Amino acid sequence: MSAASPPTAPSSKSWTVRTRERVVEALPPEKLLPDGQPTYVASWIYVFGVASIAALIVIVASGSILALKGPAWWHYTGVGHFFNSIHLWGVELFFFVMVVHLWGKFWMAAWRGGRARVWITGAITFLVAVPTALPGYVSQQNFDAQWIATQAKDGINAVGVGAFFNVTNFGQMYSWHVLLLPVAVVLLVGAHVLLVRRHGVVPPFTIDDRKAALASSSAAAASPAPPDGSSSPPTSTGTRS
């Protein structure tokens, strides 16, 4: 075989080629791993998204260690108590910063500029994270877990999901907590981050654009109607920021 032989051209029918082309088209490397962000991102309110991801990494790492060592370790050893506390406070911090992130993005109307899917994946992540935490509290293997489970069962049954989400069933709750729901949260966060990379961070509202929109709509309202009574064509209300 000659070393100078040209490589064969990839077949356009290949699903791997089609997938690669679509992925690179949607997320070229300079978008996937950018070397800079717009100036407006230099604000504390933009910190809470990445703080949520940092907390999630701590939760997954500490949770993996807890799962490997087991309840006797996390209840009866000093190091076990330490990792148990790291896991708990990681969750507390995760929800704290995620809620602040959510508030910030809500008041920025972060779904603007074709970013609806970014907003939706973020909101669904929050909604899935709540039932991910609950089976953790009932999987502690202590009286606190029993109390929470017996308090939660009526609510869970009332919404009609108690048949397959039985909070008094430790094995089932442990599976939901360490595998099924965390995988869903991590996949949703991954999709959310990739969508942010694709569409870019939402810019702040610009006052000039709002002023121009208001001036334009005021001018349209003040202009006299044509003599034949026909309405004038709609005027632009300025750039939606």
Add this chain to the structure above:
Amino acid sequence: MSVLASAVFNLNHPAHTVDWEFIHLSVANVVVIGLMLIVFLLAILLPFPGAARRAAARRGEGS
């Protein structure tokens, strides 16, 4: 250690709650919600380190 912690935080009582109409919250949760609001406001109001310098540099490039 546990004796010391129990001396600081006496948990041997029912939770204190805030009740207003149908709203029923533990004081601990009210404190956390209040902290979130404070952090949210600070995040909006406090300047980010280096933000002004970066904005000035960006304006310099543009002119």
